[in-house]
């Protein structure tokens with residue numbers, strides 16, 4: 421049986437000025453048009469105990485600071501952070517996952533999804549192009565490593581590197597701060613970085629295995645080849661090299677991309693990326709967590725292997741635990757800076773429905789001579 425390629429007639433949301441949490445919900449609702457909103461009715465709202473805090477200087481507070489103390493207020497805001505799950509809710513989620521993964525797809529079909537993975541994403545970007553809301557200001561709150569004020573010890577060390585290292589000629593070789601985003605899509609992260617980070621020593625690399633996505637990035641009027649290089653690259657291809665030498669990057673960004681590759685290829689992908697980091701450089705990741713609403717919404721017949729599924733449009737997704745991600749990074753020789761779960765309750769106020777999202781955010785650093793000084797610098 422061959423894999424059916426579904427040209428999804430996705431529901432088109434009307435995009436107004438929405439908050440970031442709305443955007444994330446809507447963005448992913450676009451990826452999953454068959455959103456089973458009603459499923460979430462089964463879950464009752466649990467409350468966290470910490471009180472709400474606001475950002476300093478009017479800046480957006482980091483994730484994890486909007487807490488629901490009174491369940492009757494649930495429809496007062498679009499999203500609540502750190503919503504604690506009841507045991508009942510946890511076991512309902514577990515049961516749902518057992519159900520929807522009880523009939524994994526046959527190996528032959530799985531292989532076809534793997535072999536044609538990039539063309540499914542090409543189709544996705546052919547349909548949607550770059551029509552996504554671009555407000556990614558949370559990037560700089562969550563990952564200050566991407567903003568101009570940030571100068572890691574790795575970057576300082578880079579400036580002091582030997583003449584032989586400096587003389588290596590590659591795109592961005594003269595930069596003092598280098599960021600690589602893998603799975604960049606149409607540039608929803610890269611362009612905010614280029615627009616916000618005015619460090620003259622910055623160079624941003626971005627890649628995706630969808631050539632359609634990379635072409636869209638390159639045709640963006642904000643694409644500046646003197647500050648950025650977009651290229652086609654398959655994260656899971658062991659034989660594909662990056663156009664950057666080892667120990668040259670200050671940060672590697674992985675936003676909802678590791679989950680898209682075959683679980684058996686994840687370790688190798690992370691190990692190769694960690695080699696590109698300077699000592700003191702970090703991998704920054706945000707991705708799906710176990711029992712996220714998107715996982716629970718899958719129907720039988722979409723499961724490929726444990727916690728790995730294929731969507732109606734042929735794209736795939738894995739749902740991580742914190743430990744799994746921690747193991748991938750530490751096995752690659754990196755050290756934990758952050759590994760946190762963002763359990764969020766998103767609310768459709770119009771329909772009076774709730775959605776439980778689970779995302780994981782990680783920062784893992786490459787140890788090295790500079791590490792101690794970096795830690796000292798980071799202390800208040």
Ligand SMILES: C[S@@+](CC[C@H](N)C(=O)[O-])C[C@H]1O[C@@H](n2cnc3c(N)ncnc32)[C@H](O)[C@@H]1O
Nearest residue numbers: 541603605628629630654655656675676677680
């Ligand atoms: C869910 S989208 C996220 C896009 C972007 N990071 C964002 O957050 O807007 C996943 C992206 O990863 C890319 N991708 C999936 N598997 C990949 C692979 N093996 N190598 C490189 N990119 C991949 C897809 O083409 C897609 O652009």
